[in-house]
Amino acid sequence: MIRFHDNGAYDANFQREVAVCCPRCKGRAYVFSDDNGWRAKNAALSCSSCGYSAQWNRANPKGPSVGVVKRRCRYCGRWLERKYFGLPHAHLARLRCAGCNTEMREPITWSRRGQVDACDPYFGYPLWLVGEVKGKVFWAYNSAHLSFIRNYVQATIRVREPNRNSSLASRLPHFLLDRKNRSAVLKEIAQLERK
Ligand SMILES: [Zn+2]
Ligand SMILES: [Zn+2]
Known part of the structure; x- marks a missing residue:
């Protein structure tokens, strides 16, 4: 036993x-x-x-991370959001508004992802x-x-x-x-x- x-x-x-x-x-x-x-x-x-x-x-x-960009379209006010997975980097995210097609470049906010x-x-x-x-x-x-x-x-x-x-x-x-x-x-x- x-x-x-x-x-x-x-x-x-x-x-x-x-x-x-x-x-x-x-x-x-x-x-x-x-x-x-x-x-x-x-x-x-x-x-x-x-x-x-x-x-x-x-x-x-530096490790498994999730990056989020979230803001309103500066032209039409629609909420835009994009997520990235992988290693954090300093590049700007490219957001394109689905409503008016305006393109914006925004910094990404990175945080650690849960245990992989x-x-x-x-x-x-x-x-x-x-x-x-x-x-x-x-x-x-x-x-x-x-x-x-x-x-x-x-x-x-x-x-x-x-x-x-x-x-x-x-x-x-x-x-x-x-x-x-x-x-x-x-x-x-x-x-x-x-x-
Ligand atoms: Zn080694
Ligand atoms: Zn828009």
């Missing part, structure tokens, strides 16, 4: 040290941040294989520990996170503290916990642990 005690750990608890694929050499690099997930102000990527390094900070985020699946929450690089079982993907930020998932999948008894509904454990994808996937999931986790 393996007991797993859900103490309400969150994804964010594992986001201070994130294993990613190095954008230069595709080897394993690490992103370290000064706080958990959304509270982090600074993060740094460093790759011990090729020496690549990069800095991230909240005031000037299987990517680090700062730069948005693909995670190193990504597994696949029967066409479905799961991932871990680092080896402690992977162990957490393994312990949870292995457990035959799961004890959850009350009022912890949004804990990491309660939000693990269902296919991971499906009894008939258990051996395939554990095999994949074992493979990731050796990676």
Whole structure:
């Protein structure tokens, strides 16, 4: 009997040290941040294989972002809006009014996008520990996170503290916990642990 005690750990608890694929050499690099997930102000990527390094900070985020331009047409007053996804840039957005065809150039307001699946929450690089079982993907930020998932999948008894509904454990994808996937999931986790 393996007991797993859900103490309400969150994804964010594992986001201070994130294993990613190095954008230069595709080897394993690490992103370290000064706080958990959304509270982090600074993060740094460093790759011990090729020496690549990069800095991230909240005031000037480089990572998955959404840019919005919204204003009234200066000619006819119609509301115009456009959204951009990707890395922030300083170019002006080109807005064309659908009503009167007037064209305007406006600065874009960028903000960070919510967590993108299987990517680090700062730069948005693909995670190193990504597994696949029967066409479905799961991932871990680092080896402690992977162990957490393994312990949870292995457990035959799961004890959850009350009022912890949004804990990491309660939000693990269902296919991971499906009894008939258990051996395939554990095999994949074992493979990731050796990676
Ligand atoms: Zn590298
Ligand atoms: Zn107009």
